[in-house]
Amino acid sequence: MLKLIIKSLCQNKSLIFKFPLAFLLSIYYYPKFRYQKIWIVGGHGGDLYDDNGAIFHQYLLEKNEKVYFCLKKESKDYIKIKKIYTNSIIEKNSIKSIIIFIYSTYVIYSHSPGDVLNIFHYLFNNKIYVFLQHGITCFKRVTPEKRANLYVIATNREYNIFIKENVERKRLVKVGFPRFDKLIDTSKNLEKIILYMPTWRTWKEGNEILIEKINSLINNVKLINYLEKSGYSFHIYLHHAIQKYLNSLNSKNIKIIYPGEIMLQDELKKSQILVTDYSSVAWDFWYMKKKVLFYQFDQKEFLEKVGSYIEFDKNYHDIICKNEEELILKLLEEENREYSDSFYFKDTKNCERLYKKICNYNKKKER
Numbered sequence: 001m002l003k004l005i006i007k008s009l010c011q012n013k014s015l016i017f018k019f020p021l022a023f024l025l026s027i028y029y030y031p032k033f034r035y036q037k038i039w040i041v042g043g044h045g046g047d048l049y050d051d052n053g054a055i056f057h058q059y060l061l062e063k064n065e066k067v068y069f070c071l072k073k074e075s076k077d078y079i080k081i082k083k084i085y086t087n088s089i090i091e092k093n094s095i096k097s098i099i100i101f102i103y104s105t106y107v108i109y110s111h112s113p114g115d116v117l118n119i120f121h122y123l124f125n126n127k128i129y130v131f132l133q134h135g136i137t138c139f140k141r142v143t144p145e146k147r148a149n150l151y152v153i154a155t156n157r158e159y160n161i162f163i164k165e166n167v168e169r170k171r172l173v174k175v176g177f178p179r180f181d182k183l184i185d186t187s188k189n190l191e192k193i194i195l196y197m198p199t200w201r202t203w204k205e206g207n208e209i210l211i212e213k214i215n216s217l218i219n220n221v222k223l224i225n226y227l228e229k230s231g232y233s234f235h236i237y238l239h240h241a242i243q244k245y246l247n248s249l250n251s252k253n254i255k256i257i258y259p260g261e262i263m264l265q266d267e268l269k270k271s272q273i274l275v276t277d278y279s280s281v282a283w284d285f286w287y288m289k290k291k292v293l294f295y296q297f298d299q300k301e302f303l304e305k306v307g308s309y310i311e312f313d314k315n316y317h318d319i320i321c322k323n324e325e326e327l328i329l330k331l332l333e334e335e336n337r338e339y340s341d342s343f344y345f346k347d348t349k350n351c352e353r354l355y356k357k358i359c360n361y362n363k364k365k366e367r
Helices: 002-011 013-028 051-062 078-088 095-103 156-164 178-182 204-218 221-230 240-245 264-270 281-287 299-305 324-332 350-366
Strands: 038-042 066-071 089-091 104-109 128-131 150-153 172-174 193-197 233-237 254-257 273-276 291-295
Touching (some): 038 095, 051 104, 051 264, 051 350, 066 095, 078 089, 089 095, 104 350, 150 350, 156 172, 178 281, 178 350, 193 264, 204 299, 204 324, 221 233, 221 324, 233 264, 264 281, 281 291, 291 324
Parallel strands (some): 038 066, 038 104, 193 273, 233 254
16 A cells, blocks of 8 residues: 555655645635535546546536536546536646545545545545446456445446455445436437447557557458448547557548547447447447447457456357457347346436435434
8 A cells, every 4th residue: 555655646746745735725714615515526537527427426416516526637528528517627636626625525436536636535534435436347357446435336246246356235335327317329310330449458468459450440341341331330439548559541431539529428329339348338238228249359368367257258159259250240230139237227317316325324424
């Protein structure tokens, strides 16, 4: 832990000066904030306004709660989202955001508490930490988030996984993901879209191979011909680190999308087919009962280096593609096999349930 703190401080040197100043100023603001119940929300390390955090933030605004969403000032979303939600959007790690964090009651995040404040969040154990997750846990092995008082889950499979990972039952809240409340299929009678979302590899050589495979796929003559004949567009949603390594596109039907350019949820809703590899975004698509294909050219390496809670070839053998030819053949098939993971709810009330759970938890804590 000490090594982690030292490393983080070295990466966030300005915080070493900002935090003491913010702490002193917070004393001045005590009369203003002392009786307020403040919610502070974040996600994706402050890089994006998207996902469960964004949807729950919007819900809290509708409930007239005192809520703030933290974004890095250099984020592509910062200016455009601040224009919409004005004072409810604050710069992550700014003196203002630190003061608000100090007085906050609820800390809501999709990845880690560092979504709202780097490193210094470790000093505050008097808050209610709520881990929203950013995807259903299933395909990739994870290290459970240890800080959270409440751990949001959407399926019974997740519940069983986290119990085996020694997460306390009382921390697991079966309410469904906030973003599912707005996840309504809008793909009918619109532009025909195939969305490709490859996972960023955690090992260097894996990303080198990934870049080669993407470049090969987007220049595959059979794919280009298929897109032209079928009328589909092939949209690729990429990790920003891949951008500079892509070759030029040879088809007007292929489009590259980067985080911050669009709301990912909107792209999911309007796309008819999803191609991914190990991403939990597959569950979002299955939630809408739409077609999913897995393009897993490096499955063996992935299972060795990352691991999974399921056997891909056993559970999804008919929608797994190991090479480009298999992928294109599967795209040609009209059949759509539906998968159900026993979602707890499909009633657009996940935010409401989560809100009640958090408020009830706070009431118990205050007794």
